[in-house]
Amino acid sequence: TVSKPPIYVAGVGPKLVNVVGEVADGFFVHPFHTADYVINETLPELAKGAKTAGRSAEEVVVACLTIVAMGRNDEEVARARTKAAAQLAFYGSTPAYSGVLDFHGYENLQPELNRLSKQGEWLKMTQNIDDDLIDLLCISGTPSEVGVQLRERNTFADRSTMMFYGPPPDIEAIEETISAAQS
Template sequence: MRFDSTFAGAPADVAAAVAAAQDAGYDGLTIAELRHDPFVVATLACAVPARLRIGTGVAIAFARSPMTVAQSAWDLHRLSDGRFELGLGSQIEPHITKRFSMPWGQPAARMREYIAAVRAIWAAWQDGTRLTFRGEFYTHTLMTPMFNPGPLTVPPPRIQLAAVGPLMIAVAAQAADGLIVHPFTTHGYLTEVITPLVERHLSGRDRGAFELNGQVMVATGANEREERSAVEEVKAQLAFYGSTPAYRPVWEHHGLGALGDELNRLSKRGLWHEMAGLIDDATFDHFAVRGTPEEAGAELARRYAGRFDRLAPTLMGPHGPALAARVIAGARNAPHPGRVTPTGPRPPE
């Protein structure tokens, strides 16, 4: 199991984040699409000499044409000498239609075709084949030499797909190179629902070549006061996620469907503080880990080594590279059969 740091800050701060992640012992840096364009941020990250894998976690696919995404990823992979991975996500309908003013419909089928279109564009550049992609949602049939960036000296980027529902998980298993699992996921839901779905839909593909990428919230701190504060922050985040109807299957898996309904009702009234108060310690422990940095790291390893191939611990509350390094060291030094060992990024295949 390898560890990724997450970055959602401004472009001007990403070079420092790359250095801090490397110093803390992370294996990669994933860049979220929130207030800033992830490809702009990733460009600056890929330009920093480092051993880290750099990826988008995630870029919103349906806000962009497959051609623009293919070109950005191609350039970043070349810039980083094969260290870039393309993480895609669909977002939800209101953001696609109201924020980006782009079409929506049949998101799983659209995403399957989107990934196929990106791969077809890459094949035209890499192999010199004629671009003749025609689908229900996307058509790409023109590529003149003036617009062809030419082949890479390393294999094309791998594609990771974020998914929550069974249809999109199936698309990830069948069309992508890995699945990015939402942080609103429990160990039970991972092992009893998500992993069996992935294995069912790999359809003979090598599981060893397919990545399961996890995101887990961690409540820790330099002292007990900071840890308690981080626990409350995690509970507030869980309440926010849990108020979304799309995530209700996770609640239902643990017999907590009524909690999801109540959180949704309170969210519509803007009662955010009351929502966090509904997340008790038992519910917290389904989703997140807590303790000293060493204890939290050991618990991450106990739960997820052998389950996730890569893990992005989300440290809540104030923290820095030194605290993150202690969490990762705690995971790597944990005495258990699935013990994780420090490694560099996976070399290009």
């Protein structure tokens, strides 16, 4: 007998998140997020959907995709943060993700990034992502620093997945990160 595979759905907007809470086994938090946004905006919608289905929100597994800018030294971390900023600029240009920026007071950034993307101004887009915004939307540092930040940031999640930007981490770096996250 083949068992039913669990169904996880990724989503951003409140309507979709609500439906996920109602019918899915798990929810993938989009990587363009902050813990505050997820806790205050996303999880309440997930809970509403679960309640509609007569179940607890805790029955829906929350899996968090997290943007990570990691390196072994300051130079590698800085390069990784620049690569992460480019990805954040791309995500930030997408109208569907504007809620995260709006929630944190960056209401004017999404339209500007969108305008620049339509003009192919990718470098200018990245230059609009300052250090404060990088710190808000991703975690960065050495492997052990990233592990601690992952543990402290994703307290709302049942599972965390790291999306690395910068030099590909070696096995030792991944082991160090996971060890720090689990300690």
